[in-house]
Amino acid sequence: MELVLLPVLLVVLLLVLLYKYGTRNYGTLEKLGIPVVKPYPFVGSVRYPARTSTDQEDMRNAKRFGKVWGVYEGPWPQVFVADAELAKRILIKDFDHFPDRPILFDIPYGRDMLDMKPGEQWKMLRSMLAPALASGVKLKAMMPTMVECAQQAFHRMEAKMRQTSVLSMREDLFGPLTLDIMAQFSFGIKVPNVADTSSTFVKYASAFSAQGDTPDTWMTTLMTSFPSIANYMMGRELVPAFKYFLNLVRSSIKQRRAEGVERPDLIGALMDAIDKKVPTPECRRLNITEELVMLQGAEMLMAAYDTIGTTLTITSYFLAKNPDVAARIAEEAAGVELTYEALQRLPLTEAAIQESLRLSPLISRHFRLCTRDWEYDGLRIPKGTTVILPLWPYHRDPEVFPEPERFLPDRWLGEQGRQLGQYSWMPFGLGPRACIGSRLGMMECKFLLAYLLQRYRLTATPETKLKYYTGATLFIGAHPIMCKVEKLQ
Numbered sequence: 296m297e298l299v300l301l302p303v304l305l306v307v308l309l310l311v312l313l314y315k316y317g318t319r320n321y322g323t324l325e326k327l328g329i330p331v332v333k334p335y336p337f338v339g340s341v342r343y344p345a346r347t348s349t350d351q352e353d354m355r356n357a358k359r360f361g362k363v364w365g366v367y368e369g370p371w372p373q374v375f376v377a378d379a380e381l382a383k384r385i386l387i388k389d390f391d392h393f394p395d396r397p398i399l400f401d402i403p404y405g406r407d408m409l410d411m412k413p414g415e416q417w418k419m420l421r422s423m424l425a426p427a428l429a430s431g432v433k434l435k436a437m438m439p440t441m442v443e444c445a446q447q448a449f450h451r452m453e454a455k456m457r458q459t460s461v462l463s464m465r466e467d468l469f470g471p472l473t474l475d476i477m478a479q480f481s482f483g484i485k486v487p488n489v490a491d492t493s494s495t496f497v498k499y500a501s502a503f504s505a506q507g508d509t510p511d512t513w514m515t516t517l518m519t520s521f522p523s524i525a526n527y528m529m530g531r532e533l534v535p536a537f538k539y540f541l542n543l544v545r546s547s548i549k550q551r552r553a554e555g556v557e558r559p560d561l562i563g564a565l566m567d568a569i570d571k572k573v574p575t576p577e578c579r580r581l582n583i584t585e586e587l588v589m590l591q592g593a594e595m596l597m598a599a600y601d602t603i604g605t606t607l608t609i610t611s612y613f614l615a616k617n618p619d620v621a622a623r624i625a626e627e628a629a630g631v632e633l634t635y636e637a638l639q640r641l642p643l644t645e646a647a648i649q650e651s652l653r654l655s656p657l658i659s660r661h662f663r664l665c666t667r668d669w670e671y672d673g674l675r676i677p678k679g680t681t682v683i684l685p686l687w688p689y690h691r692d693p694e695v696f697p698e699p700e701r702f703l704p705d706r707w708l709g710e711q712g713r714q715l716g717q718y719s720w721m722p723f724g725l726g727p728r729a730c731i732g733s734r735l736g737m738m739e740c741k742f743l744l745a746y747l748l749q750r751y752r753l754t755a756t757p758e759t760k761l762k763y764y765t766g767a768t769l770f771i772g773a774h775p776i777m778c779k780v781e782k783l784q
């Protein structure tokens with residue numbers, strides 16, 4: 296009898312231990328008085344319905360819970376905050392409590408990217424990259440590259456237009472075009488076949504992009520409980536891409552040194568940092584090596600290519616659906632030589648991009664790691680907790696943006712427009728950890744949109760639809776956006 300009972304007892308004990316393990320952190324958020332999306336053992340607060348995009352999920356939870364709610368991602372507690380005053384505190388005023396992002400995936404090279412670096416290392420790396428991205432002089436120096444890439448991309452697009460006037464705005468125009476520009480900016484190279492999806496460069500760059508539904512099954516949700524499996528799967532795809540781009544930066548630097556070439560671009564900034572900063576005791580203390588600096592070329596491509604290409608693609612959608620706005624932008628840009636200075640004087644073009652980023656903030660959540668216990672206005676967040684700011688509820692707050700579902704770029708114009716949504720509109724983030732490339736991103740978007748509408752008319756067809764991919768937690772892409780494109784006479 297006892298011999299029969301023993302295995303049964305062992306199995307029961309194992310199941311109890313497994314259950315304890317699979318629910319080990321549950322209850323921590325509830326103890327802080329934070330309402331929580333019900334978690335299940337191991338899988339955490341499973342999304343419902345299973346295939347959803349973050350916009351729907353975040354809007355539903357904001358409606359249900361209000362400003363603050365919690366979820367368990369697998370076993371890990373996460374606090375969602377959807378309130379402008381709290382956002383200002385977390386991202387800006389109390390930045391010293393939230394200086395880092397949590398490690399979303401832990402793979403070789405991934406941890407070395409600027410956006411994943413913590414504390415002092417982040418500060419040092421960011422100061423090395425900022426000169427190439429923030430100075431007007433350096434951005435202006437990018438203009439000839441953008442003009443040349445645009446000419447070639449529109450030439451390719453016209454060849455396609457000989458077969459059909461209904462184009463996929465991303466595949467037929469903005470994807471290869473923004474990749475071409477970023478290849479020159481990040482690696483100082485011209486990719487010969489940037490529109491060819493089978494080319495090695497394009498294949499590796501696409502590994503960084505978020506096109507496609509993430510299978511949002513119980514199996515993938517379960518993987519968050521076992522990060523090593525998730526990291527293995529992610530690493531298989533991304534590590535070869537990081538290695539490839541690291542080698543590109545390395546050979547670009549080698550070539551410039553051999554030829555004595557100096558250029559005011561990102562490679563130039565990386566070379567400067569390697570020569571002047573890496574040998575200093577400060578960098579040695581922080582373990583900032585030549586390789587770490589060079590890797591940031593891959594980071595820039597990863598952070599910029601998909602964001603800019605998708606922003607332009609989705610803006611095309613809104614303009615095709617709002618031909619009156621598109622016509623006014625065409626009028627604003629008509630006859631303007633698109634120099635760096637002229638781009639500062641295209642308010643409606645800029646407003647259309649701002650409005651598109653309001654309605655479709657593609658990086659749909661900002662992540663921060665709380666590194667010191669924090670409390671404000673009754674909300675307590677313990678050290679070690681991940682805090683997430685979901686942009687969709689901020690960007691659709693009717694108190695700040697009346698008629699929030701409508702595409703109304705005019706709301707951004709004039710003095711009132713300049714004050715609009717100070718801590719609510721944050722497609723580039725806010726505070727010291729906000730997007731380092733926002734000026735370059737906006738400049739490129741303005742230039743390419745004005746360039747397009749100076750020459751072509753966009754029209755919606757029954758195929759012109761905006762449908763987001765499901766399953767992603769950070770960057771949501773959209774299914775191909777088709778628009779009719781006609782050359783202006």
Ligand code: HEM
Pocket residue numbers: 409410411421428594595596598599602603606657658661662721722723724725727728729730731732733735736737740
């Ligand atoms: C329309 C284009 C772009 C959008 C919408 C965008 C959006 C964002 C967002 C939302 C963040 C996170 C901010 C936060 O957590 O507070 C971010 C971070 C970042 N972005 Fe961008 N971005 C764009 C273009 C670029 C470009 C052109 C570059 C570089 C060439 C770039 C490089 C980065 C980097 C390196 C970070 C991490 C910054 C840090 O942790 O210090 N982005 N971006």
